[in-house]
Amino acid sequence: MSGERLDGLSVRDVRVSFDGFTAVDGVSLEVPAGDIRFLIGPNGAGKTTLVDAITGLVRATGSVRFGDEELLGRPVHRISRLGIGRTFQTSTVFEELSVLQNLDIAAGARRSWATLARRRRGVPDEVAAALETIGLAERAAHLAGTLAHGQKQWLEIGMLLVQDARLLLLDEPVAGMSHEERDATGVLLETVSRDRTVVVIEHDMDFLRRFARSVTVLHAGRVLSEGTVAQVQADPRVQEVYLGHPVDAGSARTGLEA
Amino acid sequence: MTAVTPAPPSTAVRPAPAGAVPPGRPAGRSRLRTLAGFAFGAAVLFAVAPLVLSDFRLALLAKYLCVAMVAVGIGIAWGRGGMLTLGQGVFFGLGGYAMAMHLKLADAGPGGMPDFMQLYGQLDELPLWWRPFASPWFALPATVLLPMAVAFGLGSLVFRRRVRGAYFAILSQALAAAMVILLIGQQGTTGGTNGLTDIKGFFGYDLDDPVNQRMVYFIIAGTLLALLALTRQLIHSRYGELLVAVRDGEERVRFLGYDPASVKLVAYVVAAGMAGLAGALFVPAVGIISPALIGIVPSIEFVIGVAVGGRASLLGPVLGAVAVAWARTALSERFPGTWTYLQGLLFVVVVAFLPGGLASLWALARRRDVAAQPLRRGRLSLGRRRAERTEVPAA
Numbered sequence: 001m002s003g004e005r006l007d008g009l010s011v012r013d014v015r016v017s018f019d020g021f022t023a024v025d026g027v028s029l030e031v032p033a034g035d036i037r038f039l040i041g042p043n044g045a046g047k048t049t050l051v052d053a054i055t056g057l058v059r060a061t062g063s064v065r066f067g068d069e070e071l072l073g074r075p076v077h078r079i080s081r082l083g084i085g086r087t088f089q090t091s092t093v094f095e096e097l098s099v100l101q102n103l104d105i106a107a108g109a110r111r112s113w114a115t116l117a118r119r120r121r122g123v124p125d126e127v128a129a130a131l132e133t134i135g136l137a138e139r140a141a142h143l144a145g146t147l148a149h150g151q152k153q154w155l156e157i158g159m160l161l162v163q164d165a166r167l168l169l170l171d172e173p174v175a176g177m178s179h180e181e182r183d184a185t186g187v188l189l190e191t192v193s194r195d196r197t198v199v200v201i202e203h204d205m206d207f208l209r210r211f212a213r214s215v216t217v218l219h220a221g222r223v224l225s226e227g228t229v230a231q232v233q234a235d236p237r238v239q240e241v242y243l244g245h246p247v248d249a250g251s252a253r254t255g256l257e258a
Numbered sequence: 259m260t261a262v263t264p265a266p267p268s269t270a271v272r273p274a275p276a277g278a279v280p281p282g283r284p285a286g287r288s289r290l291r292t293l294a295g296f297a298f299g300a301a302v303l304f305a306v307a308p309l310v311l312s313d314f315r316l317a318l319l320a321k322y323l324c325v326a327m328v329a330v331g332i333g334i335a336w337g338r339g340g341m342l343t344l345g346q347g348v349f350f351g352l353g354g355y356a357m358a359m360h361l362k363l364a365d366a367g368p369g370g371m372p373d374f375m376q377l378y379g380q381l382d383e384l385p386l387w388w389r390p391f392a393s394p395w396f397a398l399p400a401t402v403l404l405p406m407a408v409a410f411g412l413g414s415l416v417f418r419r420r421v422r423g424a425y426f427a428i429l430s431q432a433l434a435a436a437m438v439i440l441l442i443g444q445q446g447t448t449g450g451t452n453g454l455t456d457i458k459g460f461f462g463y464d465l466d467d468p469v470n471q472r473m474v475y476f477i478i479a480g481t482l483l484a485l486l487a488l489t490r491q492l493i494h495s496r497y498g499e500l501l502v503a504v505r506d507g508e509e510r511v512r513f514l515g516y517d518p519a520s521v522k523l524v525a526y527v528v529a530a531g532m533a534g535l536a537g538a539l540f541v542p543a544v545g546i547i548s549p550a551l552i553g554i555v556p557s558i559e560f561v562i563g564v565a566v567g568g569r570a571s572l573l574g575p576v577l578g579a580v581a582v583a584w585a586r587t588a589l590s591e592r593f594p595g596t597w598t599y600l601q602g603l604l605f606v607v608v609v610a611f612l613p614g615g616l617a618s619l620w621a622l623a624r625r626r627d628v629a630a631q632p633l634r635r636g637r638l639s640l641g642r643r644r645a646e647r648t649e650v651p652a653a
Contacts, residue, residue, distance in 0.1 A: 055513065080515035092510040094503045101499050108496060109515030116497040163514055 006033040007067030007083075008197060009054070009167055014062035014072075016046070016053050023049040024060065025221035031214075036189055036198045038208050041218035042241060047201045048089070050218070051169045055079055055086050066167055081109060085165025089172050091152040095145030099136050099155060102144050103127045106159035126162045133191065134158035135184075150181035154188065161192060168198045174207050186211040217241070292490065295573075296483065303479040313468045320475040320543040322583040323482050327536035329564045329579035330485050331529030336561070337569030338493060339525040340505030341422070345430030346533045346560050348437045349405035351552030353534030355441075356404055357541045358454035359388060360397030365458050373456070374449050385447045394461070398538075405534030406527045413526045417519035422508070431554055438553040453548025460542040474542045481539060482576070485532055490572055492528070501525055559586075562605050568615025578615060 009031040016024040024046040031037045039047045053060035056076040064071040069082050094102050104120055107127055123131075123140075131137040134154040139147065144155060153173050160168050170189075174182045182204070189198055189211055202208055208215065208229065215232045217225040225235040232238055307319060328346050335341045362372040363384075375381050390396040412433070421429060441448045449455070463470040492498050504511050504518045511518050541547050550556075560579070567578015582601070590597045608615060 075517075076512045077515050077517050080513055086513055088510075092507050094506050094510070096502055096506055097499060102503075104496070105500055105503050105511070106514050108500070111496065113497075116500065117492075117495050119491075119494050120496050120499070159514065 005067070005166075006195060006197070007166055008033040008035070009199065010063075010065045011050070011054070012063040012065075014050065014053055014060050014064060016049050016058055016060045018058075022221055024053060026062070027218065027221070027223055029216050029223060029226065031197055031199060033197055034193060034195075036193050036200065036211060036213040038212040038215045039199060039201045039218060040203070040208065040215060041224070044220075045218040046221040047218055048171055049221075051086060051171060051199070051201065054169065055084060077109070080163070080165075083164060083166035084169065085160035085163050085167070086169035087153070087156040087160065087171055087173060089175065091149070091156060093144040093147070093152050093155050093159070095143065097144060098141050099131070099144055099147070100127065100140040102155060103130055103158055103162050107162035107164075109163065124162075126164075130158040130161045133161060134188065150177045150185070153177065153185065157185075157188060157192070166196050168192065168196055170198065170200045172201055172203065174202065174204055182207050296487065299486075300483060303483070304476065307479075308472065308475070313471065316475055317471055317543065318584075318587060319580075320471075320478050321540065322580045323475075323478045324536045324540040324543060325560065325563065325583050326576040326579040327478075327482055327485055327539070328533045328560045329567070329575035330482075330489055331532030331536075332560055332564045333569055333571070333575035334489060334492065334501075334532075335525050335529035336564065337571070337575065338498065338501045338505065339522055341522060341526060342424075342427040342561070343430045343526070343529065344427045344554070344561060345432075345434040345557050346529070347434045347552035347554070347557035348430075349409060349530040349533035350537035350540070350556075350560075351437060351441075351547065351549075352405040352408060352537065353401040354537030354541050354547035354552065355448075355454065356391065356397055356401040356534075357538035358457060358547045359391040360394060361457045361460065361541065362454055363388070363392045364394075364461070372449075372454070374452070374454075375446065381446060388447070401538035402531045402534045405530040405537075409527045409530030410523065413523040414519075417522045417526075420519075431557065434552070434554050434557045438549040441549045449548070451549060453546060453551070454541075455546045455548070457541060457545050465542055465545060471543075474539070478539045478543060481535065485535070486572065486576065493572060497521075497524070559601070562601060564615075566604060566608050566615055568617025570614065571617035574615050574617030577617070581616075 009029075011027060011029045011031075014024055014027045015022065023044075027046070027050055029037075039050070041047055049058060052058040054064050054071060056071065056074055056079045060072055062072065066082060066084060071079050071082065071084065074082075094105070097105070100123065101120075104124065104127055107124055108116070128137075131140055134157060136147075136151060136155060136158065139151070144152065147155060157168070157170070157173070173189075174185050177185065186207060189200070192198065193213075200212075212229050215225075215227065215229055216223060217232055217235075217238050219241045224241060225232050225238045227235075303323075308316060311319060328350055332343060332346055335343050363370070366372055371381070371384055375384075391400070416426065416429065441453075442450050444450070458465060460470065460474065463473070465471065465474070500511070500516065500521055504516075504521045508518045511521070537547065537552070540551075559582070563579030563582040564575040565578070566582055567576065568574025582604070586597055586601070589600060612618060614621070
């Protein structure tokens with residue numbers, strides 16, 4: 001239903017400062033097409049700020065390319081139209097509209113004013129497909145505000161799918177979810193990554209171990225470590241950052257060592 | 259590890275929700291109800307009101323219906339779009355003055371000047387900017403297009419800079435104040451505090467004749483119904499859904515690839531056009547347009563009517579505007595001086611206890627009805643819970 005072509009994300013030397021405080025300090029990373037990349041790091045590491053920079057919410061220097069397109073310097077809605085979609089830590093579905101209306105709006109950024117002036121008749125194909133993918137077909141006519149927390153997150157992801165986002169930037173998608181919902185979300189991510197590139201900010205290490213294809217660890221605005229889950233877990237610098245001292249004790253608190 | 263899909267397996271075989279309309283509102287029945295509603299409204303406005311109301315009361319109703327047109331626009335901009343516009347008087351005034359200028363010039367005859375200009379204007383000839391209004395082909399479209407153009411200019415500046423909430427409200431109110439100051443300051447060409455008064459004719463018809471007053475009333479009633487039909491289409495269109503989305507999550511909409519500024523701009527410009535049209539029709543109905551009718555106080559009164567009626571509904575703003583305007587007349591006839599306090603009290607009570615306005619009473623009552631059928635609802639949700647349980651095998 002989407003993704004005519006699969007593109008990767010290339011971040012080069014991105015810096016973001018707020019009034020002298022440097023939140024992202026020269027981050028470079030390559031996310032190959034079709035990857036499920038997890039961004040982890042302690043609070044204040046700059047994960048969300050980096051996503052803000054990629055999506056145009058904050059001003060940044062450096063270069064962010066998705067496929068052949070440079071993203072930095074464009075307004076938010078233009079970046080979105082290039083196929084970059086994101087979710088937020090708090091769910092931001094339109095609670096006063098139905099599930100179907102939410103998806104229909106997400107699908108419609110390229111609609112002409114003439115189309116907008118008319119009523120929606122029936123369900124657009126991509127919306128119907130997304131309803132199936134996220135498992136909310138039965139609840140299509142319900143107000144989004146009545147959904148359970150996990151369902152709202154799925155609706156958010158569904159909105160990215162119909163938006164035809166080819167790069168999904170998900171900010172803590174499984175926070176507050178039950179185990180079953182986490183599993184379902186992970187499977188959903190695997191499904192959608194078949195023809196899309198996915199970047200996930202997440203604190204849940206169990207979720208990361210199961211579904212990450214690659215991991216980037218940020219610390220104090222810089223890339224600390226990068227690689228597969230196993231490589232990152234074995235990196236002593238990562239353990240130091242998470243535990244505050246070099247490797248010795250059990251790192252059960254972070255769950256980084258399985 | 260077996261994969262668990264978020265979709266309950268059963269959904270795969272179930273057909274996609276047909277029609278996908280809000281629950282309990284099949285499209286056909288809703289359309290029929292709307293038609294019936296419009297027919298009822300037309301019957302009341304065109305048959306019942308002229309029969310039961312005296313000429314005096316009918317003229318008052320014509321005035322209220324003009325206020326209701328402004329209210330319909332505010333319902334779109336504020337109720338659906340979240341833009342609390344406290345300056346609709348500006349657009350009402352632009353439409354009103356455009357119409358009044360034309361009627362004054364028509365009263366004065368070809369080459370003549372409006373009476374007030376000779377009185378205190380000491381002008382030898384018509385000011386340049388009055389001249390185009392001599393032609394109805396310019397003046398009539400201008401009553402709507404002029405306010406829309408001003409709203410477009412202002413909105414383009416304001417929405418792109420992401421001015422919203424209280425800041426937008428204050429800005430729009432300041433605009434109303436500025437317009438009044440401008441009009442009063444230019445007494446020689448605008449009539450100053452008095453405004454444009456003593457309008458006698460309306461495209462060749464004598465406005466003192468009750469028959470012609472009745473005709474003006476019918477034009478106003480018909481226009482209001484047409485605006486309601488337009489608004490209904492707008493609310494139910496994809497744009498209408500998008501507008502609500504912008505109201506509730508402007509940032510989110512931006513991340514979906516829309517420019518919320520242009521979405522808001524359309525609603526604001528439409529509301530301004532409606533206010534302009536209302537102002538234009540107000541002039542023949544009442545025979546005057548003046549700064550006191552378009553300043554801050556009337557601008558706020560427009561909004562109070564909308565809030566009382568229910569800003570997000572289609573009919574709420576109309577009923578609220580008419581009810582408040584009627585109450586104002588009725589109460590100030592009996593207890594002069596208390597109306598202002600009552601109006602303030604009414605506003606506070608509605609905002610505090612009934613944020614959806616009177617229109618939400620209907621919905622509240624219906625929800626009670628539904629809640630009174632626990633059996634049906636219970637079974638539905640039970641069924642769903644069971645489906646959820648089967649969907650997730652223990653991981």
